[in-house]
Amino acid sequence: MRLSNLADYAIVTMCAASRHCGGGRTSAADLAAETGLPVPTVQKLVSKLSAAGLIRSTRGAGGGLQLARPAAAISVADIVEAVEGPIALTACVEGGDCAVSEDCSVRPHWPVVNDALRGALAAIPLTQLARTKEMA
Amino acid sequence: MRLSNLADYAIVTMCAASRHCGGGRTSAADLAAETGLPVPTVQKLVSKLSAAGLIRSTRGAGGGLQLARPAAAISVADIVEAVEGPIALTACVEGGDCAVSEDCSVRPHWPVVNDALRGALAAIPLTQLARTKEMA
């Protein structure tokens, strides 16, 4: 019941990228310097995030990356799904068969829990996380 | 963003145990036979569940196990916490320090997400999962 470190780092990275959105292009090395994460790790995250369509990367010298969408339109669920794949608590939700019992009584109820969880994550946009010390 | 197989099995096992609650004592082997899970796996689950105080085990010949509380008072969150430990999405929630950036802007907001997720799981009691095919 703990999301992977990559997902955590991805959220921090996206939060940092949101600050540079208006300013123009940013490099993965800059984000690594700001977040304190290792550079290769940020590169890997950028790869996954760009593949998911959350950020747009420009190659070549003087290239960079910028948010593909406004920060308000990006939720925590989007980032988590981009890094960890679709949100599915159990294999039953996406796989289809439990491979344990053919008539699992709890299987019909997993989508309910799954949607509730996903909704909780989708309700948190990136802009809310960017508020530095307004809630503390 | 996927709970471990043990947690999934634990929920299935508890659901099966809830049917035998009124009937008296049940053995781990019986639960394994009903759920189709390997016997040692169920034993391991029973150990953790009894350590968490969800089920009460009686040793010796003719022993068995029974729910420590009514099924309505046991939620999915209880079972998940019994198997996987406390629900904490990130190490920041329980550890205290991110070890990455000293002033992580997203850290103050993690408890909100964490509570939302935990509340979604705590809202599902065991009795709701026992409804075999009432919702399908």
Place this chain on the structure above:
DNA sequence: TGCCAATCGGAACGAATTGGTCCGATTTAG
């Protein structure tokens, strides 16, 4: 127009957690 520098993208390695299995300690019935 050719070269160089900077960047992203994917692939390989090592480590940690998880899942599965087994054997011993304990307790009650006969």
Place this chain on the structure above:
DNA sequence: CTAAATCGGACCAATTCGTTCCGATTGGCA
């Protein structure tokens, strides 16, 4: 008192996660 049946904890293998490295691509500049 013997014996059977049970839970409890410890060991081992497998999968996944996390990190690191190197190659492919592209734009700037002489």
